[in-house]
Amino acid sequence: MQGFGAxxxxxxxxxxxxxxxxxxxxxxxxxxxxxxxxxxxxxxxxSAADAILIERELRAAGSPDRAASSQNYLKSSLEFAGTTxxxxxxxxxxxxxxxxxxxxxxxxxxxAALWDGPIFECRLAAIILLTDRRQLxxxxxxxxxxxxxxxxxxxxxxxxxxxxxxGSQVERFPELLGTLDRWADDEDFWxxxxxxxALLGPLRAGAGDFARFSRYADAMLAExxxxxxxxxxxxLRETAKRRPDLVASWLGPRAHRASGVTVREAVKYxxxxxxxxxxxxxxxxxxxxxxxxxx
Numbered sequence: 328m329q330g331f332g333a334x335x336x337x338x339x340x341x342x343x344x345x346x347x348x349x350x351x352x353x354x355x356x357x358x359x360x361x362x363x364x365x366x367x368x369x370x371x372x373x374s375a376a377d378a379i380l381i382e383r384e385l386r387a388a389g390s391p392d393r394a395a396s397s398q399n400y401l402k403s404s405l406e407f408a409g410t411t412x413x414x415x416x417x418x419x420x421x422x423x424x425x426x427x428x429x430x431x432x433x434x435x436x437x438x439a440a441l442w443d444g445p446i447f448e449c450r451l452a453a454i455i456l457l458t459d460r461r462q463l464x465x466x467x468x469x470x471x472x473x474x475x476x477x478x479x480x481x482x483x484x485x486x487x488x489x490x491x492x493x494g495s496q497v498e499r500f501p502e503l504l505g506t507l508d509r510w511a512d513d514e515d516f517w518x519x520x521x522x523x524x525a526l527l528g529p530l531r532a533g534a535g536d537f538a539r540f541s542r543y544a545d546a547m548l549a550e551x552x553x554x555x556x557x558x559x560x561x562x563l564r565e566t567a568k569r570r571p572d573l574v575a576s577w578l579g580p581r582a583h584r585a586s587g588v589t590v591r592e593a594v595k596y597x598x599x600x601x602x603x604x605x606x607x608x609x610x611x612x613x614x615x616x617x618x619x620x621x622x
Contacts, residue, residue, distance in 0.1 A: 338522065339489055343424040353405045354570065366427040369531065371436055371440075373433075374433065374436035374437045374439070374440045375440050377422065377437055377440070378437060378440035378441045378444055378449070380420060380443070380499035381419070381422060381441065381448065381452055381511055382441075382444050382449055384418045385408050385410045385414075385415065385446065385448040385449065385452065386408045386410075386446070387417060388408075388410045388411075388414040388418065389407075389408030389409035389410040389413075389448070390409040390410075391409060392409065393407075393410075393411070394407035394408055394409030395407075395409070396409075397409060397447070397520060398447075400609045401481050401483055402481075403447060403448075403481050403483075404480075405445045405446065405447040405450070405480075405481075406445055406447065407446060407447045407448070407570045408446045408447070410448045412451070415448055415588075416451050416453055416455055417435065419452050419456050419459070419532050420459075420493055421493075422456075423456065423459060423460070428471045428613060429460060429463070430463070431463045431468075432462050434456065434457070434460050434464070435468060435471055437453075437456065437523070438453040438471070439453075440451035440456050442475055442478075443457070443525065447484075449485075450475075450479070450484055451620060452493065453475070453481075453486065454475075454484060454487045454488055454491075455487075456524065457472075457488075457492045458492055461491070461492055461495045461496070462495075465500070466495055466496065466499075466500035466502060466503055468487060468496070468497055469493065470505050472488055472492055472493050472496070473506075473510075473518075474487055475489055476489065476493075476517060476518060476521050477515060477517070477518065479517065480517070482520075482554060482599070484525060485520060485521060485524075486518050486520075488521070489520070489521035489524035489525050490524040490525065490527045490528060491528075493521065493525040493574070494525045494526070494527060494528045494529075495527050495528070496525070497526070498528065498529065504536075504539070507525055507526070507539070507543075508522075508523045510522035510525075511523075511542075511543040511546065511547075512546075516550075516552040516554060517554070518529050519543075519547060519550075519555055520554050520555050522543055522559045523540065523543055523547075523555075523558045523559060524558055524561075524562070525541075525546065526539060526540045526562065527561070527562050527565060529551075530562060530565060530566045531565040531568070531569075532569070533569035533570060537564075537566065537573065537577075538544065540562060540566075541577060544559045544562070544563075545581075547559060548581060548585055548586075548589070549584065550586075553588060554617055556588040556589045557588050557589070557592060558587060559585075559589045559593070560590065560591065560592025560593045561588040561592055563577070563589070563593035564592050564593050564595050564596060566596075567593065567594075567595075567597055568596050571596065571597050571601070572602075573599055574593060574597065575601045575605065576617060578590070578593050578594070578605055578607065579604070579605055579614065579615035579616060579617055580614040580615065581614065582605050582606075582608035582609045582613075582614060582615050583608060583609065583611075583612045583613050583614055585609065586610065590605065590606065591606075593605075594606060601617070604617075
């Protein structure tokens with residue numbers, strides 16, 4: 328306990344020395360932290376309020392019949408409002424245009440508030456918002472994307488998050504390739520699918536890290552999970568639009584090991600003779616090797 332007449336304690340309170348006007352209050356560092364926390368709480372309240380308003384608009388634009396149909400199609404336990412994707416885009420765009428100086432904090436907090444909303448369309452609105460303003464995201468926001476992926480539970484939410492949002496982050500922040508390596512070995516098949524789809528954008532454009540995709544796909548080729556098999560075929564199909572020889576030379580020797588879902592998807596844009604040769608190898612259970620002139 329401080330004795331009578333002892334000098335004032337040092338710490339978070341700054342007190343003027345004796346003989347001067349005395350004013351005790353938070354130190355500059357503490358005051359700055361207090362202002363930061365207050366700003367964060369204010370931003371969170373605003374995001375929660377905005378999410379509620381967006382949810383109301385989504386419900387108002389929905390249809391009970393479409394809601395029932397969507398829920399049955401996606402086999403999801405989420406509640407549906409029955410709002411079309413174009414209508415969701417209109418609602419998100421209207422909000423975004425009302426916030427032309429959107430910050431990263433506002434973006435991620437609103438996305439999180441929407442994701443925790445009660446209806447499927449709120450989550451889809453969060454993905455559309457993140458996709459539209461993905462340039463605001465940093466490498467640290469991959470944690471938020473992963474949280475969304477682990478709680479999505481349906482390809483209708485997974486694919487946009489993985490291919491568009493995480494894919495963009497990986498292109499901008501190569502250090503996130505380590506995150507994809509971890510995802511490719513994850514026990515959750517949705518996360519494994521996400522590792523594949525996060526590489527899709529550049530591969531579709533004729534560039535990209537095919538060697539990394541090859542490594543992931545090779546390890547997953549014997550997967551029993553449909554959504555992983557389909558993702559491998561999907562990436563190969565899109566890659567084949569610009570680099571058919573690359574896909575044929577990769578898939579042919581693996582035709583006997585790949586699933587029918589993977590092979591049928593992958594060969595869609597290959598030249599017909601190549602397509603038929605690979606399908607024959609798949610059906611007969613043998614690898615297919617191509618020379619420089621094709622089959």
